[in-house]
Amino acid sequence: MKLSLSALDALPGGVARPTYARSEISPGIVHVGTGNFHRAHQAVYLDDLFNAGLSRDWGLVGAGVRPNDAKMRDILGAQDWLTTVVELEPGNNRARVTGAMIDFVEVERENRALIARMAAPEIRIVSLTVTEGGYCINPATQAFDPEHPEIAHDAQNPDTPVSVFGAIVAALKVRRAAGLPPFTVMSCDNIPGNGHVAKNAVAGLAALSDPGFAEWILGNVAFPDGMVDRITPATSAREREALKANFGIEDGWPVFCEPFRQWVLEDHFPEGRPAFEEVGVTFTSDVSAFELMKIRILNGGHAIIAYPAALLDIHFVHEAMEHPLVRGFLLKLERDEIIPIVPPVPGQDLGDYLTLIETRFANPDVGDTIPRLCQDGSNRQPKFILPSTRDRLAQGAPVTGLALESALWARYCYGESESGKPITLDDPNAERLTRHGRAAKDDPLAFLAMTEIFGDVGTNEGFRAAFAAALTSLWARGVTATLEDYIAGKPL
Numbered sequence: 001m002k003l004s005l006s007a008l009d010a011l012p013g014g015v016a017r018p019t020y021a022r023s024e025i026s027p028g029i030v031h032v033g034t035g036n037f038h039r040a041h042q043a044v045y046l047d048d049l050f051n052a053g054l055s056r057d058w059g060l061v062g063a064g065v066r067p068n069d070a071k072m073r074d075i076l077g078a079q080d081w082l083t084t085v086v087e088l089e090p091g092n093n094r095a096r097v098t099g100a101m102i103d104f105v106e107v108e109r110e111n112r113a114l115i116a117r118m119a120a121p122e123i124r125i126v127s128l129t130v131t132e133g134g135y136c137i138n139p140a141t142q143a144f145d146p147e148h149p150e151i152a153h154d155a156q157n158p159d160t161p162v163s164v165f166g167a168i169v170a171a172l173k174v175r176r177a178a179g180l181p182p183f184t185v186m187s188c189d190n191i192p193g194n195g196h197v198a199k200n201a202v203a204g205l206a207a208l209s210d211p212g213f214a215e216w217i218l219g220n221v222a223f224p225d226g227m228v229d230r231i232t233p234a235t236s237a238r239e240r241e242a243l244k245a246n247f248g249i250e251d252g253w254p255v256f257c258e259p260f261r262q263w264v265l266e267d268h269f270p271e272g273r274p275a276f277e278e279v280g281v282t283f284t285s286d287v288s289a290f291e292l293m294k295i296r297i298l299n300g301g302h303a304i305i306a307y308p309a310a311l312l313d314i315h316f317v318h319e320a321m322e323h324p325l326v327r328g329f330l331l332k333l334e335r336d337e338i339i340p341i342v343p344p345v346p347g348q349d350l351g352d353y354l355t356l357i358e359t360r361f362a363n364p365d366v367g368d369t370i371p372r373l374c375q376d377g378s379n380r381q382p383k384f385i386l387p388s389t390r391d392r393l394a395q396g397a398p399v400t401g402l403a404l405e406s407a408l409w410a411r412y413c414y415g416e417s418e419s420g421k422p423i424t425l426d427d428p429n430a431e432r433l434t435r436h437g438r439a440a441k442d443d444p445l446a447f448l449a450m451t452e453i454f455g456d457v458g459t460n461e462g463f464r465a466a467f468a469a470a471l472t473s474l475w476a477r478g479v480t481a482t483l484e485d486y487i488a489g490k491p492l
Helices: 005-010 036-041 044-052 068-076 110-120 149-156 162-179 194-209 211-220 239-247 287-311 319-323 324-341 350-361 372-375 377-384 386-394 400-413 430-439 445-450 451-459 461-488
Strands: 028-032 059-063 083-087 096-100 100-104 123-128 182-188 227-228 255-257 264-265
Touching: 028 044, 028 110, 036 044, 036 083, 036 255, 044 059, 044 096, 059 068, 059 110, 068 100, 068 123, 083 239, 096 239, 110 162, 110 264, 123 162, 149 194, 149 227, 162 211, 182 194, 182 461, 194 211, 194 400, 227 287, 264 287, 264 461, 287 319, 287 324, 287 350, 287 372, 287 386, 287 461, 319 324, 319 350, 319 372, 319 386, 324 372, 324 386, 324 400, 324 461, 377 386, 377 451, 386 400, 386 461, 400 445, 400 461, 430 445, 430 451, 445 451, 445 461, 451 461
Parallel strands: 028 059, 028 123, 059 100, 083 255, 123 182
Antiparallel strands: 083 096, 227 264
């Protein structure tokens, strides 16, 4: 059955569906970046609220600034903005249709429709899922990069912006001119201090063309921090066919995800917000503790298993967790080097959290892939791995495992697995990474010459020595022997 509003009543009995009518929902949020994670996370929390009869004036309006967003708009529009979400619990997969999205802004290069929609009085939150690499950050310094091509364009053309941040600045200007209060900007991306990072991007861009308006943004616009978590693999023909076979639904872009989800938010919404606390969202003044735990242990854990698995031609994440050396590498590095420098988290035992992560990664029904975890390393490594390395170096602590993780990434960037299978890097800096990865086969330190990624970590003599030893071992003896020695505590 093709998904649509008219087909809801005829869906199979085991499929949950909205208990509210579309006419009962009015818009309150524009969300930029309506990919799988957003539709498995924020949209699900809102669907829960609407089903409970709460916050129905906070309907989602989808939006995007990339060509692929136009494809998403076409597909979702053909099914009345509905999405099927399948929770993959082994032996008990569950499907639900969510209806929190009620519209989708036309996707245009100069973002006129997006600016107009964000400037509308009923919009009180603009939320973002634009990926770790979407915030125009210098990877080494983690600071806003005013030389980013899109930022440079928007600074020169503030009325016809191509970036999401240019569109936000333009919409805020329209609202101020109309006497409307500013909307809250809510980042839903996996970035340390994501609210602060979003603020720097919006105000930093504004300052390039209108310093006075940038000061107004800093003094008047709220950017709450938040931590989000749910493992959500990419959608392929495999998921579409599984949805048809198992639930009898034809959905152009369904979302498959693990059962677990978590959202921790700073309660800083001057123009109001949905009653998220009623559906399991944690509000706290100390998001950073939860955020650091998740980014370093879970996101860092993804990076730890990604590159050895790719080099060993392992495709699925659960298969990587079945490999004793990949799993052993994850657990030893987490316990020995990462968890000891993660600050305490209220009400959370970090050892128990690692056990939870181990279970989640091993879920065979999720079907998450190693290529997905490997992508965008030039943005993810400086956020998920190198901060732990930097902290340990500052304490004078060993970084053997963290240096090995970086060396595995370097070996991956060579572009070939151990069996000789070609590896295509899915990274905006793929050409540069491959060039340095190939040079590092003979001169390991050539990889650390990418100072825009490694920063001061790459100049630390202790790290350089550990990295060089690890990469030399990977080339001379291979992934298996190197991991065996590391796990056994032997020098590399």
